[in-house]
Amino acid sequence: MEYVIEMLNIRKEFGSFVANDDITLQVKKGEIHALLGENGAGKSTLMNVLFGLYQPEGGEIRVRGEAVNITDPNVANKLGIGMVHQHFMLVENFTVTENIILGNEMTKAGIVDKRKASKRVKKLSEQYGLNVDPNAKIEDISVGMQQRVEILKTLYRGADILIFDEPTASLTPQEITELIQIMQRLVQEGKSIILITHKLKEIMDVSDRVTIIRKGQGVGTVVTAETNPNELASLMVGRQVEFKTVKGEAFPKDTVLLIEDLTVADYRGVEKVKGLNLEVRHGEIVGIAGIDGNGQTELIEAITGLRKVKGGKITISGKDVTGKKPRKVTEAGVGHIPQDRHKHGLVLDFPIGHNIALQTYYQAPISKGGVIHYEKIAEQAKRIIEKYDVRTQSEATPARALSGGNQQKAIIGREVERDPDLLIAALPTRGLDVGAIEFIHSRLIEQRDRGKAVLLISFELDEVMNVSDRIAVIYDGQIIDEVLPQDTSEQELGLLMAGQSDRKTKAGANEHV
Amino acid sequence: MSNRTTNLLVPVLAVVLGLLVGAIIMWVSGYDAIAGYAALWDGIFGDLYRVGETIRQITPYILAGLAVAFAFRAGLFNIGVEGQLIVGWFAAAYVGVAVELPKVIHLPLAILAAAAAGALWGFIPGLLKAKFHVHEVIVTIMMNYIALHVVNALIEVVTGGSERTERIFPSASLRSPFLEALTDYSRLHYGIIVALIMVVVMWFILDKTTTGFELKSVGFNQHASQYAGMKVDRNIILAMVISGAFAGIGGAMEALGTFEYVSSKGGFTGIGFDGIAVALLGMNTPIGVVLGATLFGSLKYGALNMPNAANIPVEIVGIVTAIIIYFVAASYVIRLLIERAARKKEAK
Ligand SMILES: Nc1ncnc2c1ncn2[C@@H]1O[C@H](COP(=O)(O)OP(=O)(O)OP(=O)(O)O)[C@@H](O)[C@H]1O
Numbered sequence: 001m002e003y004v005i006e007m008l009n010i011r012k013e014f015g016s017f018v019a020n021d022d023i024t025l026q027v028k029k030g031e032i033h034a035l036l037g038e039n040g041a042g043k044s045t046l047m048n049v050l051f052g053l054y055q056p057e058g059g060e061i062r063v064r065g066e067a068v069n070i071t072d073p074n075v076a077n078k079l080g081i082g083m084v085h086q087h088f089m090l091v092e093n094f095t096v097t098e099n100i101i102l103g104n105e106m107t108k109a110g111i112v113d114k115r116k117a118s119k120r121v122k123k124l125s126e127q128y129g130l131n132v133d134p135n136a137k138i139e140d141i142s143v144g145m146q147q148r149v150e151i152l153k154t155l156y157r158g159a160d161i162l163i164f165d166e167p168t169a170s171l172t173p174q175e176i177t178e179l180i181q182i183m184q185r186l187v188q189e190g191k192s193i194i195l196i197t198h199k200l201k202e203i204m205d206v207s208d209r210v211t212i213i214r215k216g217q218g219v220g221t222v223v224t225a226e227t228n229p230n231e232l233a234s235l236m237v238g239r240q241v242e243f244k245t246v247k248g249e250a251f252p253k254d255t256v257l258l259i260e261d262l263t264v265a266d267y268r269g270v271e272k273v274k275g276l277n278l279e280v281r282h283g284e285i286v287g288i289a290g291i292d293g294n295g296q297t298e299l300i301e302a303i304t305g306l307r308k309v310k311g312g313k314i315t316i317s318g319k320d321v322t323g324k325k326p327r328k329v330t331e332a333g334v335g336h337i338p339q340d341r342h343k344h345g346l347v348l349d350f351p352i353g354h355n356i357a358l359q360t361y362y363q364a365p366i367s368k369g370g371v372i373h374y375e376k377i378a379e380q381a382k383r384i385i386e387k388y389d390v391r392t393q394s395e396a397t398p399a400r401a402l403s404g405g406n407q408q409k410a411i412i413g414r415e416v417e418r419d420p421d422l423l424i425a426a427l428p429t430r431g432l433d434v435g436a437i438e439f440i441h442s443r444l445i446e447q448r449d450r451g452k453a454v455l456l457i458s459f460e461l462d463e464v465m466n467v468s469d470r471i472a473v474i475y476d477g478q479i480i481d482e483v484l485p486q487d488t489s490e491q492e493l494g495l496l497m498a499g500q501s502d503r504k505t506k507a508g509a510n511e512h513v
Numbered sequence: 514m515s516n517r518t519t520n521l522l523v524p525v526l527a528v529v530l531g532l533l534v535g536a537i538i539m540w541v542s543g544y545d546a547i548a549g550y551a552a553l554w555d556g557i558f559g560d561l562y563r564v565g566e567t568i569r570q571i572t573p574y575i576l577a578g579l580a581v582a583f584a585f586r587a588g589l590f591n592i593g594v595e596g597q598l599i600v601g602w603f604a605a606a607y608v609g610v611a612v613e614l615p616k617v618i619h620l621p622l623a624i625l626a627a628a629a630a631g632a633l634w635g636f637i638p639g640l641l642k643a644k645f646h647v648h649e650v651i652v653t654i655m656m657n658y659i660a661l662h663v664v665n666a667l668i669e670v671v672t673g674g675s676e677r678t679e680r681i682f683p684s685a686s687l688r689s690p691f692l693e694a695l696t697d698y699s700r701l702h703y704g705i706i707v708a709l710i711m712v713v714v715m716w717f718i719l720d721k722t723t724t725g726f727e728l729k730s731v732g733f734n735q736h737a738s739q740y741a742g743m744k745v746d747r748n749i750i751l752a753m754v755i756s757g758a759f760a761g762i763g764g765a766m767e768a769l770g771t772f773e774y775v776s777s778k779g780g781f782t783g784i785g786f787d788g789i790a791v792a793l794l795g796m797n798t799p800i801g802v803v804l805g806a807t808l809f810g811s812l813k814y815g816a817l818n819m820p821n822a823a824n825i826p827v828e829i830v831g832i833v834t835a836i837i838i839y840f841v842a843a844s845y846v847i848r849l850l851i852e853r854a855a856r857k858k859e860a861k
């Protein structure tokens with residue numbers, strides 16, 4: 001059989017912990033091969049082994065039938081293996097071309113020939129339908145475009161085996177559709193793809209075969225056409241899983257969060273929230289639906305005190321918190337699962353236990369009279385790690401060493417356990433496996449049932465539809481409409497999110513009279 | 514290989530490599546390296562007097578190292594330890610000569626004055642960093658020059674035109690007849706005890722206090738710290754103030770122990786800059802700083818014996834000690850090599 005990649009009986013240990021235990025992955029030429037597994041199952045580790053970032057303790061790697069020893073990423077590059085990391089590695093104020101040739105400059109007598117490079121980038125971009133402007137600056141292009149630059153980078157270096165580690169986690173639905181088309185184009189041109197994703201739908205849509213790993217061990221490989229999402233999920237978890245979140249009726253009571261005429265500018269001074277009004281009550285989950293960049297980030301940052309408010313008023317349980325410092329807002333009863341977990345949610349170099357204490361470290365019983373008791377931090381951490389199924393070696397493991405999904409579970413545990421009156425959850429399930437998503441959704445609903453208020457911000461329509469009791473549609477810095485999930489459809493919501501609100505068109509019509 | 518063993522092995526290997534290259538340099542220049550190192554060893558441990566002097570030399574290095582390490586743990590690069598040490602030296606000496614008080618008050622007061630002066634010198638770059646995002650490296654370098662010239666001018670003012678102050682009153686002195694007698698009348702003074710207390714203070718602040726938790730958090734990730742409700746600006750300033758206070762106390766060791774006066778300086782003492790390497794060598798931990806300072810102090814003092822006892826010119830001695838220090842400072846290269854070797858072994 002013509003396998004381009006064979007990873008046979010791979011074993012990778014971190015200290016005494018076995019992250020990959022006898023995993024076998026065989027990729028055929030020209031296929032899209034999905035890699036599926038729970039958070040912390042060992043997918044990224046396996047791919048890092050293939051890309052030469054980690055050296056395996058056991059097993060064999062064959063590329064195009066030949067046994068190889070991939071000692072570092074340069075070796076991987078030479079073998080035609082390219083990796084698109086989840087966290088892009090691009091220089092913000094460089095152009096697309098400059099980023100692509102970085103470290104691989106074509107020189108003419110020691111001088112970088114940018115014109116020639118730019119032409120080649122353009123040609124590659126056209127060949128694969130990537131639509132990238134070689135001369136655009138990275139800081140000016142969208143996340144989806146930046147990802148394409150990463151793809152181009154691997155192609156430019158001659159990769160014909162591409163690894164995508166959770167490429168769709170930070171993309172909008174539109175961008176996801178486009179990425180899928182790009183991947184299909186790539187395999188048509190003879191490339192092979194290994195795709196890591198937690199979204200079963202994507203696996204069903206694009207992959208040819210799926211290899212499943214569970215807790216570091218290989219479970220097996222199935223042909224996509226012969227399986228279904230339910231079977232995949234149970235193979236992955238090791239037991240039958242229920243997809244649907246069970247949710248009773250909501251009984252909203254008095255107001256917790258009240259936002260009146262809020263105006264907020266982004267870091268460049270451009271107004272992103274423009275006179276926004278919103279109310280969230282005890283005992284309900286309000287979902288904010290909208291396309292990325294319509295003011296969601298600025299709205300949350302304004303509520304939580306991370307960004308200055310230009311105008312308007314924010315009250316929490318009757319207390320005015322407009323322009324208050326983050327700690328004051330937190331103490332007014334707000335919990336916040338931040339959108340960017342590496343930037344705001346975690347101190348990556350701290351142990352995960354310290355991170356779990358990040359909002360409570362200064363209070364009794366952890367701190368008393370300015371003295372901090374690390375054994376109390378450890379106690380609290382152990383409890384939350386257990387309860388939220390955070391897979392980590394111990395509470396002393398650096399947050400950096402946890403898998404993406406487990407980092408997120410630790411943050412969620414930290415915020416929910418404080419039992420805030422208002423829980424702001426921004427993209428809370430980004431990068432989580434189906435089981436964990438289900439778990440998080442249940443926690444949010446549980447908070448609601450206990451009479452707390454939940455504000456959910458998500459770019460995923462089905463998440464907003466399934467979890468919210470009420471959906472507020474944000475467009476261009478305003479809530480342009482409110483709908484009930486049972487009265488709407490994904491199509492209607494999609495149109496609303498694109499700004500096609502009834503109210504708005506009416507208002508527009510009036511203006512033109 | 515476990516992290517612990519690597520952490521231990523790296524500095525040891527660095528010193529050994531430094532000694533080797535130093536030996537080669539001595540040989541190439543036509544000097545007897547064995548005799549040279551014997552003289553160095555003798556200069557450090559040769560007799561009680563030298564041991565006493567070596568410990569005395571180590572004392573300010575500990576404090577300078579603590580200052581750099583403390584700032585570093587809070588994510589700041591304090592290049593200004595030199596200047597903070599100089600103003601601390603002056604402040605302690607000034608308090609020492611200006612008043613005469615009972616020892617229990619006078620000595621602590623003089624040390625506190627030095628700490629306060631160093632803290633002030635750290636506060637300014639801290640404030641500029643926190644409020645205006647001016648990089649602390651630039652400001653602290655400038656503050657070093659300001660310290661040097663301001664102190665020289667102040668000495669003239671307080672002495673009415675002289676180049677050095679009077680001797681401090683005995684009530685402010687760290688001198689210890691007991692320690693002197695013990696070490697064959699070296700200048701060893703109680704400063705080493707002050708320095709070791711400060712080592713405990715740094716450990717306590719970083720590892721036992723709520724403030725220490727915040728400082729470390731801010732040092733690693735300002736965004737997440739702000740999100741968690743910490744006052745990032747306040748923590749940056751505080752880190753620089755505490756760091757400066759350590760450096761200032763380092764100056765007090767010279768003012769109240771070794772010299773008992775302050776004199777006009779033609780240039781920097783170098784202790785503050787060496788503190789950077791001390792902290793690096795000690796991997797910014799309190800205990801590590803003690804070890805790093807011991808290496809530095811010993812080399813600095815022991816090397817003085819090399820020209821006399823082994824006829825090696827001062828210049829070559831300077832190069833040899835610098836090379837040892839250089840290897841230690843560049844120990845990350847060694848770390849890299851070890852890790853690479855370990856990986857190779859793993860791959861097999
Ligand atoms: N550098 C490391 N040191 C120690 N443990 C590690 C390290 N990297 C990963 N691990 C551990 O190995 C396990 C597998 O991690 P990995 O990142 O491969 O998971 P994953 O399948 O990619 O999960 P996710 O879907 O959440 O990204 C996790 O338990 C993680 O804590």
Ligand SMILES: [Mg+2]
Nearest residue numbers: 043044403404
């Ligand atoms: Mg992963």
